[in-house]
Amino acid sequence: MTTARRKRTVALIITLANTEREIRRCFPVMAQLRPHLGEDEFVAQIQRQIKTADYSLVFLEEKSRVRCVAGFRITECLHSGRYCYVDDLITDTSSRSAGHGGLLLDWIVEHARKSGCNALTLDSGVQRFRAHRFYLTKRMDIVAYHFSMKLR
Numbered sequence: 001m002t003t004a005r006r007k008r009t010v011a012l013i014i015t016l017a018n019t020e021r022e023i024r025r026c027f028p029v030m031a032q033l034r035p036h037l038g039e040d041e042f043v044a045q046i047q048r049q050i051k052t053a054d055y056s057l058v059f060l061e062e063k064s065r066v067r068c069v070a071g072f073r074i075t076e077c078l079h080s081g082r083y084c085y086v087d088d089l090i091t092d093t094s095s096r097s098a099g100h101g102g103l104l105l106d107w108i109v110e111h112a113r114k115s116g117c118n119a120l121t122l123d124s125g126v127q128r129f130r131a132h133r134f135y136l137t138k139r140m141d142i143v144a145y146h147f148s149m150k151l152r
Helices: 020-033 039-052 098-115 127-138
Strands: 012-016 054-063 067-079 079-093 119-123
Touching: 012 098, 020 039, 020 054, 020 067, 020 079, 039 054, 039 067, 054 098, 067 098, 079 098, 098 119
Parallel strands: 079 119
Antiparallel strands: 012 054, 054 067, 067 079
């Protein structure tokens, strides 16, 4: 006699954060990448960027817990035409290497395609070696140097 076993699957939900409550839920994970921001400052800035810069904040949750967060903008430039720029992408330290970041990045890529983008770009700090390996496995190329000058 054989016994069939059910495989339990955990639902992963990807949501665009539009409400203050959803934005606040993203803060603990985003603070791991942007520790200089306080929660109220983060919420206010995200709300401002949504209104003025076509910014989107998206999160992946598993078991009602935010595991991964990303912020991105759909914009245009002469070089690339319409493109998606990922400002921030972070997976909670307790959830790394579980595939959450890859699923969220895949969602953003598909969103960008549906939005008529020609490219997806992002910048990554030179010290973030694990992130670079991740982006390279997602078939991204290193195509430029990013130069910066502090004004304040």
